[in-house]
């Protein structure tokens with residue numbers, strides 16, 4: 001077994017004639033936390049959904065490979081295998097727990113049903129494990145809360161339940177896709193910290209879609225910066241954010257620092273429409289360092305000593 005848990009290579013995704021992801025490369029080691037950052041519409045959720053097998057394959061065409069655990073190429077899995085992996089080896093915390101939880105069932109029954117189905121626990125064991133998990137995610141009064149319906153809990157509590165469900169089966173990989181954007185600012189940091197603590201304690205790897213670059217630099221081992229479906233820069237998180245070499249990472253960082261860290265406000269200008277992208281570097285229309293060749297010739301993602309940059313004219 002190597003220490004590489006996930007290796008995505010050449011991930012290209014078309015929706016009709018729009019190329020939503022363009023040759024995305026990304027690797028994740030066991031136990032590593034990776035921050036996936038970029039403005040809204042960059043393709044972060046699409047990557048997560050593709051890796052979870054949640055995209056309608058009749059509506060999208062996926063090229064490239066995603067080797068998981070040295071064994072399988074996720075993009076070539078039959079649906080039966082996805083059902084086995086999802087929720088057990090691969091798990092996800094969605095943006096809005098209020099809509100991800102089923103309003104018709106108590107949170108206890110939703111948690112227990114996952115534990116019974118995925119881990120084969122009996123009713124009594126599942127209940128005991130559910131209570132333990134709820135305590136782990138900071139829910140006081142766990143026994144009483146088992147019989148609560150989602151709407152009877154606050155947004156923060158609902159998200160804690162989602163974390164318990166996602167980590168209950170000890171997945172190898174957790175996706176947390178903007179897990180706090182539906183929550184009050186005051187509890188966002190607590191939930192992020194909770195997810196980091198819990199994934200670390202369980203030894204899981206985590207791909208975290210985050211807007212808070214300061215938090216990413218403290219909490220995540222590596223970072224991948226995505227713009228309009230292309231990877232612009234990747235590497236050690238603290239190093240990349242301390243000294244970004246790609247003009248887009250620089251712009252993103254300066255913008256977030258100016259505005260504060262709660263929300264990633266788009267840097268000036270607009271991302272081109274997916275059906276009107278420059279052939280070369282997709283950032284060319286907004287880049288202060290663009291050269292003549294940038295719009296027509298795509299820079300390769302070149303990796304040197306663990307730092308990867310796709311740019312003809314980096315800092």
Ligand SMILES: Nc1ncnc2c1ncn2[C@@H]1O[C@H](COP(=O)(O)OP(=O)(O)O)[C@@H](O)[C@H]1O
Nearest residue numbers: 015020038039040041042043044045046047274
């Ligand atoms: N179901 C869908 N149908 C058509 N286009 C979509 C769909 N989901 C996402 N997109 C488009 O794909 C692009 C990437 O979206 P997304 O992955 O949600 O970005 P992010 O999570 O980085 O904000 C966007 O341009 C978005 O409009």
Ligand code: SF4
Nearest residue numbers: 281284287294311312
């Ligand atoms: S390749 Fe050119 S347009 Fe793209 S980021 Fe680098 S300098 Fe800017």
Ligand SMILES: [Mg+2]
Nearest residue numbers: 044045046177
């Ligand atoms: Mg998204």
